[in-house]
Amino acid sequence: MIALLRRDLTLAVRAGGGFGLGLAFFLVVVILVPFAVGPDTEILARIAPGVLWLGALLACLLSLDRIFALDWEDGSMDLLATAPLPLEGVVAVKALSHWLTTGLPLTLAAPVLGVLLNLPTPGFAWLVLSLALGTPALSIIGAFGAALTVGLKRGGLLLSLLVLPLYVPTLIFGAEVARRGSEGLELGSPLAFLAGISLGVAALMPYAAAAALRVNLR
Amino acid sequence: MPELGKYAGEVLSAYGISLALLAVLVAVSLARGRRVRAKLRAYEDRKGAR
Amino acid sequence: MSLWEYANPKRFMQISAAVLPWVAGFGGVCLAVGLIWGFFGTPEDYRQGATVKIMYLHVPAALLAINGWLMMLAASLIWLIRRHHVSALAARAAAPVGLTMTVIALVTGAIWGQPMWGTWWVWDPRLTSFLILGLFYLGYIALWEAIDDADTAADLTSVLCLVGSVFAILSRYAVLFWNQGLHQGASLSLDKEENVADVFYFPLLLCIAGFVLIFLALVLYRTRTEIRLRRLQALMARDRLL
């Protein structure tokens, strides 16, 4: 499993594109927001947590189809399925490497973009914390979507359609934590819910995704 | 026609849209059902003839 | 004879052919009577005025939007566990019907909400949950359409339906948490009779019965279509191979 993680990370670094692209997309989306809603700093400060969360979610969505597609196309998936490590483990590792190459950089970049949107000072820590807790769930749910659509030719668009409704709870709680954080409100319960979703999804989703992969393999 | 008062537009449009949606669903289902049935029948006849 | 015998496609075709006209006929009659009674024969509500008549469409549609998904969930489970083809196809057949019900519920709700709440749309938990439910239906249908191999499609959509159900419930709680909402409580429930006055109650029951029966008739009919389509595909596949 560590070997698989290392290979995926090496591949992501060598192929470039992957996380650079997600980050750039995040940056562009956030920069476009003031052009759409106007430069009023008060409005920007109010919507900043939500915009940053939404931007991160969309940037995460961009690279989901690559979680399994590359290994599928060159036959590695067949070989991985016959290898001694369980498919559930493969899914978990793939989701983890997706998170390390997209979710983590997005989380780290978010505060910088928060400055552009005039995010109130107390919000930064909570924004980073909520993204750090929430983006793993996005990667794992996305891995499930990718497993469903891996055998399809034009799976990319369908993948978004399948995954976006599944992202709703994570987005709600994540953005709520960030919003309450920036307004200095109490945020214990959404934070607990967010962590709960991430944990629950991490524990159960690999099984669903592996089941979908097995169906696609036969 | 009952007196619908100031809400006539709302009530009638709600009925209209809902029944239209149902009608479209029924029509689409029937059309597809017919098409599939015809295709299957044609295929089975062709096989029988062979 | 066990209940599972009905899952044999041939038996299902026979039985559904016999049952379908009755279900459709009764459904049509119930709905027509209920709607006409409701539309012409019931008074205006003292607060809502004539808009109360939208209820006869809104409530049954909303009910079926949710129960349609539950039916798909049950059918998906049966397919995954017992692998009865008809079950998977029934789930597929129900999805567009459920989606239509969701759309009817949303549209009638919006039309009703305009004069009552003064806006077409509010991000109320119930409305939002229905919107999300509609998205789930869309994704489910799209996944069925996208996959060529029928068994693969049945398996994957069933898994999606299971996972989707869990997330639908999660979303419901998340949305409740997110916004407390304007929507009134349920118009109808078995233990709380005082919800709707009797004058509205009976036509509403008739409309619900009509909607349920028409839903059933549509699902049966569409399942028959799916079975025929599947048979056609199976015949063609066999001819290609042999």
Place this chain on the structure above:
Amino acid sequence: MSQTVTAPAAVMAASGLACARGGIAVLDRIDLELAAGEALVLRGPNGVGKTTLLRTLAGLQPALAGRLAVDPEGVVYAGHLDGVKAMLTVTENLTFWARCFGTEPRETVARAVQAFDLDGLTDRAAGTLSAGQKRRLGLARLLVTGRAIWLLDEPTVSLDTASVALFAAVMRRHLAAGGAAILATHLDLGIPARSLDLSAFKARALIEHDDFNEAFL
């Protein structure tokens, strides 16, 4: 080939096996037995179901009927695609698969590289290899897994004569060490092997099976 199978008994046995492609049975009533040190060549025209049978034996798809006795941790499957990552070097590719299958990468990789004459290429990115070289890399992967039963689907595609000879030699050594293999190939590799013509097992009667399309026939 760190692992040798000592027992002369069958390492893989199938009886009454039926396999399906696209929900329709294509092969039926296959009985086969494979002993250690033995190779079995699947023959038959295109589309008869060689790939389907190999994937079923590898456990990638469920059998429609029949029994299959094999240790799933003992087989390795190599299909039409090599599973080679263009961005990784030859050594990295092999090392990854060695780790995946839990063998000691340093010695197995060296041996595999040598066996398939990849010495000069170890630091080249796999994407820059020719089709034949890539195929050799894909086959070298078999050695790295350390598994005894090889299921090979058209292993000699895009190999030149010299490489085919190389592969035959590897194959002979593998069998001599107690390994076993089932190959779908049209070439005569010059190794002692039984052959099994799959046209004889073409599914004729339609099997009543709940699980598949045939419920609708």
